[in-house]
Each structure stands twice: as C-alpha cells, then as structure tokens.
Amino acid sequence: MNTIFQSIIATAGPSMSIPGPYFLFTLLHWLTLTLHFIAMNFLFGGVMLMVLSKKSAYRRILFSENLKAFPSAMATTITLGVAPLLFLQVIYGKFFYSASIVTGWNWFWLIPVVIVVYYLLYAASLKKKIADSARIKLLIFALIGLVYISFTFTMLSDLASKPYLWSELYLSSPAGCSLNPSWGQTIFRWAHAVTGALAVAGIIIQLYTLFVAKVRGNRDLLNFGGRMFLLGTLKATLFAIIYLITLEPMVLRNFLASPGMHVMVTAIVINMIIAWLVYKTSTSSNPRPLVLINAVLTFLAIFLMVMTRHYLRLVYLEGEFDQAALDTTTQVGPLVMFLLTFVVGLIVLFWMLKSYFGKPKQS
Amino acid sequence: MNYPVWEPFLSNSLLIAIVAILHVFVSHFAVGGGLYLVLAEIWARKKNDEQHKKYLVKHSKFFALTTLVFGAASGVGIWVTIGLIHPTGTKWLINNFVWGWATEWVFFFVEITAALMYYYGWQKLKASTHLAIGWIYFIAAWLSLVIINGILTFMLTPGEWITTGNFWDGFFNPTYWPSTLFRTCIALILAGLFATFSVAKEKDKDLRARIMRRNGLFIIVPLVLAIPIGWWHYKALPDAIIATLLPGSVQLLALQVMIFAAGLLFVLTLLSNIIFPRHTGYVSAAVLMLCGLMAMGGFEWSREALRKPFVIYGFLYSNNLLVSQEANLPPEAPLAIDYSTGDRGHDIYLSQCRSCHTLNGYKALAPKLAGVDEAYIAQIIPRLHHYTGKMPPFAGNEEDAAALAVYLTAHKAEDPISVHPMMPDWEKAQIVFNRRCGGCHTMTGFRPLNDTFTDMSAEEASEVILALQDLTEEMPEFTGDEEELRLLILHLTGGAD
Numbered sequence: 001m002n003t004i005f006q007s008i009i010a011t012a013g014p015s016m017s018i019p020g021p022y023f024l025f026t027l028l029h030w031l032t033l034t035l036h037f038i039a040m041n042f043l044f045g046g047v048m049l050m051v052l053s054k055k056s057a058y059r060r061i062l063f064s065e066n067l068k069a070f071p072s073a074m075a076t077t078i079t080l081g082v083a084p085l086l087f088l089q090v091i092y093g094k095f096f097y098s099a100s101i102v103t104g105w106n107w108f109w110l111i112p113v114v115i116v117v118y119y120l121l122y123a124a125s126l127k128k129k130i131a132d133s134a135r136i137k138l139l140i141f142a143l144i145g146l147v148y149i150s151f152t153f154t155m156l157s158d159l160a161s162k163p164y165l166w167s168e169l170y171l172s173s174p175a176g177c178s179l180n181p182s183w184g185q186t187i188f189r190w191a192h193a194v195t196g197a198l199a200v201a202g203i204i205i206q207l208y209t210l211f212v213a214k215v216r217g218n219r220d221l222l223n224f225g226g227r228m229f230l231l232g233t234l235k236a237t238l239f240a241i242i243y244l245i246t247l248e249p250m251v252l253r254n255f256l257a258s259p260g261m262h263v264m265v266t267a268i269v270i271n272m273i274i275a276w277l278v279y280k281t282s283t284s285s286n287p288r289p290l291v292l293i294n295a296v297l298t299f300l301a302i303f304l305m306v307m308t309r310h311y312l313r314l315v316y317l318e319g320e321f322d323q324a325a326l327d328t329t330t331q332v333g334p335l336v337m338f339l340l341t342f343v344v345g346l347i348v349l350f351w352m353l354k355s356y357f358g359k360p361k362q363s
Numbered sequence: 364m365n366y367p368v369w370e371p372f373l374s375n376s377l378l379i380a381i382v383a384i385l386h387v388f389v390s391h392f393a394v395g396g397g398l399y400l401v402l403a404e405i406w407a408r409k410k411n412d413e414q415h416k417k418y419l420v421k422h423s424k425f426f427a428l429t430t431l432v433f434g435a436a437s438g439v440g441i442w443v444t445i446g447l448i449h450p451t452g453t454k455w456l457i458n459n460f461v462w463g464w465a466t467e468w469v470f471f472f473v474e475i476t477a478a479l480m481y482y483y484g485w486q487k488l489k490a491s492t493h494l495a496i497g498w499i500y501f502i503a504a505w506l507s508l509v510i511i512n513g514i515l516t517f518m519l520t521p522g523e524w525i526t527t528g529n530f531w532d533g534f535f536n537p538t539y540w541p542s543t544l545f546r547t548c549i550a551l552i553l554a555g556l557f558a559t560f561s562v563a564k565e566k567d568k569d570l571r572a573r574i575m576r577r578n579g580l581f582i583i584v585p586l587v588l589a590i591p592i593g594w595w596h597y598k599a600l601p602d603a604i605i606a607t608l609l610p611g612s613v614q615l616l617a618l619q620v621m622i623f624a625a626g627l628l629f630v631l632t633l634l635s636n637i638i639f640p641r642h643t644g645y646v647s648a649a650v651l652m653l654c655g656l657m658a659m660g661g662f663e664w665s666r667e668a669l670r671k672p673f674v675i676y677g678f679l680y681s682n683n684l685l686v687s688q689e690a691n692l693p694p695e696a697p698l699a700i701d702y703s704t705g706d707r708g709h710d711i712y713l714s715q716c717r718s719c720h721t722l723n724g725y726k727a728l729a730p731k732l733a734g735v736d737e738a739y740i741a742q743i744i745p746r747l748h749h750y751t752g753k754m755p756p757f758a759g760n761e762e763d764a765a766a767l768a769v770y771l772t773a774h775k776a777e778d779p780i781s782v783h784p785m786m787p788d789w790e791k792a793q794i795v796f797n798r799r800c801g802g803c804h805t806m807t808g809f810r811p812l813n814d815t816f817t818d819m820s821a822e823e824a825s826e827v828i829l830a831l832q833d834l835t836e837e838m839p840e841f842t843g844d845e846e847e848l849r850l851l852i853l854h855l856t857g858g859a860d
Contacts, residue, residue, distance in 0.1 A: 079435060345472065
C-alpha cells in the first residue's frame with residue numbers, strides 16, 4: 001500500500017520513471033496489438049486470398065465485397081498499430097530503439113511503402129470498370145509491399161529481443177543497412193504470422209455471410225472461409241512448431257518452463273475448438289451462432305498469441321530486463337484523462353457504427 | 364546504456380524536416396478540412412444546391428485520400444524518424460507524455476473512423492447523421508491537435524516542468540495556448556488552400572467562383588487572425604530564445620521565410636480567390652499551395668531552430684547531455700560508448716555532433732574546418748558552447764576531444780586559400796577571420812572585435828592574438844602560421860566585417 005501511495009505522489013523533478021503500473025502497459029499493449037493484428041490479418045489475408053485463389057466464383061464475390069473494404073482496412077490497421085507501438089516503447093523502448101537503429105533504413109522505408117500500398121489498394125478498389133487482371137496486378141504489388149512490411153516488423157521484433165546481436169550489426173553498418181542475421185530462424189515466425197492471417201481472413205469471410213447483404217447465407221462462401229481457416233491454421237501451427245524447434249536450446253527450455261507455455265497450449269486448444277466448430281458450420285443448418293462463437297474464439301486465440309510473444313520476449317531478455325527494477329511513478333491525472341477519453345471514444349465509435357450499419361438509406 | 368547512433372547519408376535535421384513538414388502540411392489540413400466540409404455541407408443543404416453537394420462529395424474523396432493514409436502514415440513516420448535519430452529525447456517524451464499520446468490516439472481513431480463514414484456516407488446516411496459524423500470528425504481532429512500541441516510546445520518551452528517534472532506543467536507550458544490558436548489558424552488556412560486546389564477543375568464556372576470566394580475567406584480571415592496570435596506566441600517565448608534571433612541566424616531566416624510566404628499568400632489569395640475567382644485554375648492553386656507549404660515550413664523550421672541546441676529546451680541537449688550534468692564537465696572518465704564503429708574519433712563524432720551535423724552535407728563540418736589544424740580543433744571542441752548560442756557543451760573529456768579532433772582533421776575539406784592562391788588578400792583575410800574568430804565574434808555585431816582592434820598597430824594586434832589563451836579561459840590559443848597571422852591582423856585592424 002505504501003509503495004502504491006509513493007508511486008502516485010508528484011515527482012520532485014523530471015524523471016524517466018514509467019508513468020503507470022507495468023501490468024497496465026502490458027495489458028494495453030496486448031489488447032491494442034490484438035486489435036491491430038485482427039485488422040492487419042483481414043487485410044493481409046484478404047489480399048492473399050484474392051491473389052492466390054484461382055479464377056473462381058469466390059474471387060468474383062470477394063472482388064465485389066472484400067476489395068472495397070481494403071483501403072478502410074489499411075487505414076484502420078495503421079491507426080490501430082500506433083497504440084501498441086506507443087505502449088511497447090514505454091516499457092521496452094531501449095530495446096526497440098536500438099534494434100530499429102541498427103536496421104535503420106529497413107525500418108524507415110516502411111513509411112513510404114505503407115503509403116504506396118494504400119494507394120495501390122485504393123486503385124484496385126476503384127469502382128470504375130477495371131479488368132480483373134489489372135486489379136490482380138495492383139493487388140500483387142500491394143501484396144509485395146505487405147510482405148515487406150510484415151517481414152520487417154517480424155525481423156525488428158525479433159532483433160529487439162536479442163541485444164547480443166546489436167554491436168556486431170552496428171559495426172558492420174552504422175548507416176543502418178543491416179538485416180537481422182537470425183532471419184533463417186525468424187522467417188518461420190514470419191511464415192506463422194502470414195499463414196495465421198490467412199486463417200483469420202477465412203473467419204472474416206464467414207462473418208460476411210452473416211452480415212453482408214449481397215452474400216448473406218451463401219453456403220459456398222461460408223465453406224470457402226472455413227477451408228481457408230483450416231488451411232491457414234494448419235500451416236501456421238506447422239510453422240510455429242518449426243520456429244520453436246529452431247529456438248536456441250536454452251531459450252526453448254526457459255520458454256517451455258515459463259507461463260508462455262501454458263498460454264501457448266491454451267491457444268492451441270482454442271484453435272482446435274475453432275477448427276472443430278468450422279467443420280460443424282459446414283453441416284449445420286443454422287451456422288450463425290457457430291460463426292459468431294468462432295469469431296470470439298479467434299479474437300481470444302490472437303490475444304493468447306500476443307501473450308505468447310510477450311513471454312518469449314521476456315525469456316530472451318532475461319538478464320537484460322527486469323520488470324521489478326522498473327521505476328514507476330503513476331501519473332494519475334493524465335491516466336484518468338486517457339481512460340475517460342477511451343470510454344467516451346468507445347461510446348462515440350459505437351454510435352457511429354450503429355448509425356452507419358444499422359440505419360436505412362436516406363430518403 | 365546508451366544507444367547506437369544512426370548515420371544515414373542525409374543529415375538528421377534534413378530527414379526529420381522532410382518528414383515533419385510534409386506531415387504537418389497534411390495533418391493540419393485534416394483538422395481544418397473537417398470544419399470546412401461540415402460548414403460547406405450545411406450551406407449547400409440549406410440552399411438545396413445539388414451541384415455544390417456534388418462538388419463536396421468529390422472534395423471529401425480528395426480529403427479522405429490525402430489525409431487518411433498519408434497523414435496517418437507520415438505521422439507514424441515522424442515517430443519512426445525521431446526514434447531513429449534521437450532515441451534518448453524520444454524516450455524522455457514517451458515516458459513523460461505517454462498518456463497524452465494515448466489520449467491523442469483515441470481522438471485519432473475516432474477521427475479516422477468518422478472520416479471514412481463521412482466519405483462513404485453521403486448516400487447511405489440521413490443528412491442529420493451525416494452532418495453529426497462530420498462534426499465528430501472535426502472535433503476529434505481538433506482535439507488531437509490540441510493534445511499533440513502540448514507535447515510539441517513542451518519541447519520548446521517546458522516551463523515549470525523542468526523543476527517539477529509534472530505532466531500538466533509541461534503540457535500547459537508558456538507557449539501552449541498561443542500555439543494552439545496559431546495552429547488552428549494554420550489548419551483553417553490549409554483547408555481553404557486544399558479546397559482551392561480541389562475546386563480548380565470544377566467545370567461549372569459560377570459554382571467554382573462561389574467556392575473560390577469562400578475558400579479565399581477561409582484563407583484570409585485566419586491569416587489575419589494569425590498575426591496577433593503569432594505576436595502573442597512570440598512574446599510568450601523566453602528572452603533567452605528571443606535573444607538568439609540574430610541577423611543571419613537560421614532561426615531568423617526561417618521566420619522571415621514564414622512571414623514572406625504568408626504575405627505572398629495573402630496577396631495572391633486576394634487576387635486569385637476574391638478578385639479573379641473565375642480565372643483561377645490548377646496553376647494558381649498550386650502556387651498558393653506552395654506559398655502555404657513555405658509558410659508552414661518556415662514556422663516548423665523556426666520552431667526547430669529556436670530550440671537548438673536542445674531537444675527539450677533548458678533540459679536536454681541534442682548531444683544527449685542533460686543540463687544538470689553540465690556542472691560536472693569535463694568528466695574524469697572518457698565518454699561511455701556502447702556501440703562502436705571501430706574508430707573512437709568516429710564514435711565521438713556520432714555521439715556529439717551527428718544529431719545536427721554531417722561531414723559534407725547539411726550543416727557540414729568539413730568545410731567549416733578547412734584550413735585549421737588538429738591542435739586548434741582539439742582546443743575549440745571543449746569551448747563549443749561559447750559559440751553563437753547554438754552549440755551544446757562537449758560532454759567528453761580532453762582525451763575525447765583529442766580523438767574527435769583527429770577524426771575531424773582527417774575529414775576536413777581542403778583549405779580554400781591553398782586551393783585558390785590567387786585570391787585577393789582581403790578575401791583570404793575574411794576566410795581566416797571566419798575560421799579563427801567567426802564562431803564566437805563578429806566585427807561589429809555579436810561580441811564585436813572592431814573596437815578592440817581598429818586603432819591597433821599590426822605589432823600590437825599580433826601580441827594580443829598570440830596571447831589569446833591568457834586573456835580568458837574561453838579563448839583558444841592561436842595555432843596558425845605566420846601567413847595566417849598576417850591575414851588575421853589585416854582583417855582585424857582593417858575593420859572590415
């Protein structure tokens with residue numbers, strides 16, 4: 001109690017202390033990163049589906065419904081990506097900055113690439129009559145951009161957990177042209193994320209069949225989404241296992257002994273439940289409740305995956321980072337300002353979404 | 364732990380300037396454009412003007428395409444860039460203002476959602492709902508400006524925060540309110556400018572003229588209002604900052620660019636939007652945009668330049684030295700550098716100089732050091748903070764200064780006097796004066812030397828110059844050869860500035 005009291009009294013001067021409890025920043029990071037991943041998976045998985053699915057009926061349906069959502073999904077993904085990056089920097093700033101500096105240009109180029117990808121997606125979604133082949137070409141370029149973005153993020157996240165690599169990388173290029181040298185290992189983590197995106201996109205396609213008027217109740221699309229989920233999950237699991245095997249033996253041992261192990265097992269169980277429910281949706285006469293349960297479970301699975309990343313990071317940073325040693329001075333007023341704004345923001349968002357999706361057209 | 368120092372081929376200042384100026388240009392439009400759209404929509408609906416409404420649908424598309432991703436991504440770009448070029452400063456800001464940023468993020472999310480719904484909702488939503496979402500957009504966008512402005516102004520005028528460390532003291536700092544209003548004016552001006560650009564291709568000439576006039580008012584009224592607010596902003600700056608607005612200084616030049624561009628914008632807007640609105644096309648609109656960009660760039664540039672050599676004024680220098688550490692300089696131990704390039708001098712250059720300078724690019728050191736010797740460079744390094752108010756104290760000890768001097772000497776440019784031996788003496792003398800005395804003195808202005816030397820004979824001047832190190836601690840020893848001494852005396856006793 002005394003410690004809590006001490007942590008909320010005003011500071012006697014400028015300090016670098018953490019302006020809130022560690023658990024709060026961690027929770028906010030988990031929550032906002034989960035939301036970011038959902039938007040990103042919808043976008044990335046959706047573009048992949050569009051590019052990779054052959055000239056099928058699904059692609060035509062997706063063209064009419066999915067495509068026009070991509071620019072909005074991109075804007076949402078960027079916006080939702082800001083908050084986790086912010087909360088991450090409070091706790092792990094020194095690791096994040098150092099890793100980003102040693103790979104400086106790769107990190108910096110993300111910004112122009114993000115902008116170009118958005119405009120490609122916008123061009124691909126234009127209402128004007130554009131041949132499907134032209135749209136696919138635009139989407140392929142956008143996909144290349146998305147691959148670059150996701151690969152860079154994965155490599156940076158991994159590198160931020162490995163301070164022992166930085167000195168040598170910096171020595172080889174102070175201009176920041178280095179790549180994460182453990183890409184041979186990390187590529188499986190990236191492949192896990194990419195195939196996971198395919199799975200999430202599958203679930204979102206199933207949600208289309210509940211909420212989007214043009215395809216409401218479309219069985220083919222429902223089953224297609226289910227197949228994509230199963231395919232994505234299967235591959236994602238495979239890549240996750242390979243990634244775990246490639247971890248340094250000590251890291252793997254410590255990870256398996258950490259809470260991360262329990263979180264990961266729970267995530268696997270949830271994925272198995274989703275897979276079973278997906279199978280059931282294909283035969284159910286009323287798939288609506290199953291699809292909704294799947295959506296909720298998918299959110300939970302992503303949340304658990306985010307937690308797993310967190311515990312793996314802690315294992316890697318053992319000896320470099322100690323949460324108990326963090327100097328904390330909670331800024332009560334500003335925190336209350338944020339929480340109030342957050343609640344009001346959610347109410348306003350809810351009202352806007354309800355107005356947009358729930359009301360009939362203007363007379 | 365300290366951070367590695369990124370050494371891109373561009374200078375850090377230039378990199379952040381490019382990203383930041385482009386971002387603020389679009390992000391301020393994102394704020395003012397929201398108000399523009401809702402007011403114009405109210406007007407168009409009241410008049411039942413379908414043509415005007417059609418234009419607004421097109422304008423909102425242009426608005427969404429410009430602001431939603433470019434604005435958002437370049438905003439993240441600023442963050443990425445400052446994290447790369449000044450991680451220590453960024454960490455100070457994040458740890459002290461994370462809840463401010465988090466609050467801004469909520470507004471930002473509401474803003475983006477509202478913008479998408481506003482754009483896609485012209486046909487889908489009831490008029491009243493559409494307008495309500497427009498208002499939500501504008502309020503959220505303006506509030507995000509209100510929040511981020513607290514952090515931006517904090518860096519220039521941290522006020523009481525320096526002693527209390529309190530969030531609110533830093534946030535509501537001395538320039539907070541004038542800057543909030545000033546930026547609001549800028550946002551409205553940019554709304555008018557972008558709208559002028561987007562209406563330039565409108566075929567209906569009557570409609571175009573009407574909208575051009577309205578856009579003109581959107582530019583001119585806040586431009587006029589910005590004058591007293593700008594003056595208030597200027598007066599809210601600490602005297603120490605105002606004192607650095609010396610003739611020839613970058614910060615003064617930046618302010619002059621802003622004032623000149625704003626004046627030009629005023630005149631051209633009067634002509635193109637108010638007097639000849641029917642004749643205004645893309646070219647005129649682009650020229651107006653360019654003026655706006657110049658004015659905005661001048662403002663942001665002056666803000667950055669006025670803050671130098673600090674990242675957080677009066678608290679943290681750009682070379683990561685805290686003002687509170689100044690009393691312990693020079694340190695006994697050499698600078699601790701965790702990430703080495705393999706060359707100690709290069710490491711110290713990166714740690715102490717690179718956040719503002721490059722060797723051969725923007726704010727280049729190589730030409731500044733041309734013609735001076737290693738011993739002189741080693742002497743001036745620990746005295747840098749005596750320069751014309753824009754250099755931080757060197758954080759290293761004598762050993763570090765020596766290592767840095769070796770590195771800089773190896774990279775200095777060729778002496779222009781030896782490259783051009785036929786140069787007239789007066790010109791050579793000016794060059795020698797600039798490199799030996801010009802960092803801290805002018806002949807007639809700042810720390811003037813005119814009065815000291817004009818009546819001296821060459822012998823007397825020579826005696827003074829050769830005993831400079833005995834005058835005060837701040838003066839370095841003259842290390843040049845006889846020819847350089849002759850030229851310096853020529854300049855000093857000749858009285859030319």
